[in-house]
Amino acid sequence: MITTAAIVRRYLLLSLLLGITGVLAVRVGAVGLSLHDIIAAVRGTADSATHTIVVGLRIPRVALAALCGAALAISGATYQALLRNTLAEPYILGVSSGAALGAVAATVFGLDRLSPWIIPAFAFAGALAAIVLVLRVALVAGRVLDRRTLLLAGVVVGAFCNAAVLLFLTFADAESFRSAVFWMMGSLAGATWQHVLLVAVPLVSGGVVLFGLARSLNLLAVGEPTAAALGVPVERVKYLCFALASVLAAAAVAVSGVIGFVGLIIPHAVRLMWGSNYRQLLPGAALLGAIFLVLADAAARTVAAPTELPIGVLTALVGVPMFVVLLRRRDD
Amino acid sequence: MTEIAWKAERVSFRHPGASRDAVRDVTCDLTGEGVTAILGPNGAGKSTFVRLLIGLLAPTRGIVQFRGRGLVSWPRDAIAREVGFVPQGEESVFPMTVREVVAMGRYPHLGPWRAETEEDRRLVRHALEDVDAFPFADRPFSTLSGGEQQRVRIARALAQHGSAIVLDEPTAGLDVRHEIELFALLRGLASQGRTVVLVTHNLSLAARLADQALLFSEGALVAQGDPRTVLTGDTLSRVYRWPIDVVQSVEAGGPLVVPRLTRPTGSPA
Numbered sequence: 001m002i003t004t005a006a007i008v009r010r011y012l013l014l015s016l017l018l019g020i021t022g023v024l025a026v027r028v029g030a031v032g033l034s035l036h037d038i039i040a041a042v043r044g045t046a047d048s049a050t051h052t053i054v055v056g057l058r059i060p061r062v063a064l065a066a067l068c069g070a071a072l073a074i075s076g077a078t079y080q081a082l083l084r085n086t087l088a089e090p091y092i093l094g095v096s097s098g099a100a101l102g103a104v105a106a107t108v109f110g111l112d113r114l115s116p117w118i119i120p121a122f123a124f125a126g127a128l129a130a131i132v133l134v135l136r137v138a139l140v141a142g143r144v145l146d147r148r149t150l151l152l153a154g155v156v157v158g159a160f161c162n163a164a165v166l167l168f169l170t171f172a173d174a175e176s177f178r179s180a181v182f183w184m185m186g187s188l189a190g191a192t193w194q195h196v197l198l199v200a201v202p203l204v205s206g207g208v209v210l211f212g213l214a215r216s217l218n219l220l221a222v223g224e225p226t227a228a229a230l231g232v233p234v235e236r237v238k239y240l241c242f243a244l245a246s247v248l249a250a251a252a253v254a255v256s257g258v259i260g261f262v263g264l265i266i267p268h269a270v271r272l273m274w275g276s277n278y279r280q281l282l283p284g285a286a287l288l289g290a291i292f293l294v295l296a297d298a299a300a301r302t303v304a305a306p307t308e309l310p311i312g313v314l315t316a317l318v319g320v321p322m323f324v325v326l327l328r329r330r331d332d
Numbered sequence: 333m334t335e336i337a338w339k340a341e342r343v344s345f346r347h348p349g350a351s352r353d354a355v356r357d358v359t360c361d362l363t364g365e366g367v368t369a370i371l372g373p374n375g376a377g378k379s380t381f382v383r384l385l386i387g388l389l390a391p392t393r394g395i396v397q398f399r400g401r402g403l404v405s406w407p408r409d410a411i412a413r414e415v416g417f418v419p420q421g422e423e424s425v426f427p428m429t430v431r432e433v434v435a436m437g438r439y440p441h442l443g444p445w446r447a448e449t450e451e452d453r454r455l456v457r458h459a460l461e462d463v464d465a466f467p468f469a470d471r472p473f474s475t476l477s478g479g480e481q482q483r484v485r486i487a488r489a490l491a492q493h494g495s496a497i498v499l500d501e502p503t504a505g506l507d508v509r510h511e512i513e514l515f516a517l518l519r520g521l522a523s524q525g526r527t528v529v530l531v532t533h534n535l536s537l538a539a540r541l542a543d544q545a546l547l548f549s550e551g552a553l554v555a556q557g558d559p560r561t562v563l564t565g566d567t568l569s570r571v572y573r574w575p576i577d578v579v580q581s582v583e584a585g586g587p588l589v590v591p592r593l594t595r596p597t598g599s600p601a
Contacts, residue, residue: 004447080425080426081425081426084425085425086425086426212444212445213444215436215439215442215444216444218436218439219436219439221424221425221426222422222423222424222436223419223422223423223424225383225388225417225419225422226417226419226422226436228388228408229386229388229412229416229417229419230412230417230436230437230439230440230492231408231409231410231411231412231413231439231440232408232409233407233408271426271427275427275428275429275432276424276426276427276428276432277428277432
């Protein structure tokens with residue numbers, strides 16, 4: 001049986017790892033920086049160029065990577081319990097397709113030139129619109145929120161949005177086409193402190209509420225009658241969890257584009273290492289997701305410098321083999 | 333006069349969109365002592381009735397009271413602290429240990445934030461011991477046999493630490509020995525003072541081991557009371573629409589329900 005002290009040790013270890021990877025990620029890039037440079041920049045004693053790089057560019061980017069990783073991992077873990085489906089991930093109910101539609105529409109119509117906030121705003125709105133549409137479709141098909149109907153609704157709404165994206169791209173000029181495709185591959189370039197705040201607020205508030213619902217998620221993963229018999233107001237809790245998981249995914253997508261595999265693989269990795277209790281799974285997944293995306297983004301910036309790789313490509317290329325190793329380890 | 337656990341007054345329930353009531357005008361008292369068996373053919377409304385008993389469904393008409401209070405007004409977690417439930421055919425999508433499964437029985441007492449206390453762990457241990465599952469407490473739940481899994485689910489219901497436990501077909505899919513062992517376990521729980529209600533298709537075992545029987549047919553309660561008086565050949569043949577004999581057996585220590593192999597020609601369907 002797992003003791004509280006052991007659980008605390010795990011979180012301390014992961015937090016320490018996150019700290020170390022965070023500092024490493026701030027150091028690497030087009031301009032290599034020493035730990036001394038970073039400390040000086042944070043304390044305000046560095047030259048203005050270093051200060052701009054560290055405080056204005058690198059730290060917000062690394063922080064955004066960490067927050068998006070945590071948000072996607074929590075969102076994926078929540079969907080997996082709600083839909084009772086191990087293949088569920090943050091984008092399964094059309095969040096990414098809706099966000100892509102919003103972002104691509106804004107790009108193709110040239111609205112993105114008006115303000116840097118247009119694309120995140122359109123992507124966020126598109127993601128939420130897709131989720132609302134999915135819920136509406138699922139509720140028309142059945143009186144209560146049924147997970148199978150929801151999955152189907154997610155698939156059809158996603159397919160519809162994807163078709164609309166392709167339609168827009170057909171009529172897009174070369175430049176819009178290129179930036180739209182890059183957005184869809186995911187990137188944390190251009191991260192600012194405002195972006196950080198945009199993800200931090202839903203992540204912290206939604207994360208705390210979801211942690212409070214961790215036991216309900218454990219029960220929902222077993223089955224709805226069981227959950228109801230053990231005191232969960234099932235329909236209310238499902239709506240709340242869907243809403244929170246969707247907002248977390250939408251916030252991440254809005255600022256970073258579509259970054260796949262984090263939300264699918266990280267919860268499973270934590271589950272394989274430490275079991276399926278959501279009281280431990282949610283914080284563990286948040287920390288591991290943050291570490292993973294910080295590393296992936298650092299690699300995306302440096303591996304093929306000066307060309308920056310799409311981060312979604314890296315998360316899949318690195319995440320999938322890692323996951324296979326974990327799966328094999330469990331079978332031994 | 334024995335204590336009454338549940339009181340149903342003219343209770344009907346119709347699933348939304350259905351053309352007829354799944355439970356139709358049922359009035360009965362369920363004794364607080366011993367084992368109550370809920371019997372009847374497939375589709376007779378047994379599972380719906382137990383869902384009404386634990387407030388998972390609200391009656392379309394009528395009132396269900398538990399220990400003198402109308403169930404509709406109870407919050408879900410308050411019911412869960414009073415009545416343990418073992419549903420039919422549940423399956424977790426994620427791997428869990430036996431102990432984790434039983435610890436879920438403590439959730440209604442913990443609320444969203446509180447961590448498990450020593451007392452919670454003690455009650456989980458007791459529940460595991462009560463069903464003889466303590467030796468495999470740290471094994472993955474999915475590696476257990478069907479009978480062991482069912483015992484663990486009962487332990488979870490016991491960990492809820494209520495005064496009653498309701499089981500929907502707990503012996504479905506179990507072999508003879510496991511079925512008898514489970515019934516013996518439930519009898520033991522009843523003799524410790526818990527109210528036990530179960531849905532079952534094993535009429536012979538119910539006749540010998542239950543203290544009270546409710547026989548459902550097409551949503552209606554057609555007979556209730558001592559199993560020996562409820563389970564007669566005539567009543568069962570009518571309800572199951574199949575010729576059934578009830579044979580008194582000295583060796584078995586009670587009545588045996590024996591369906592015939594063929595329907596006599598010319599009998600009404």
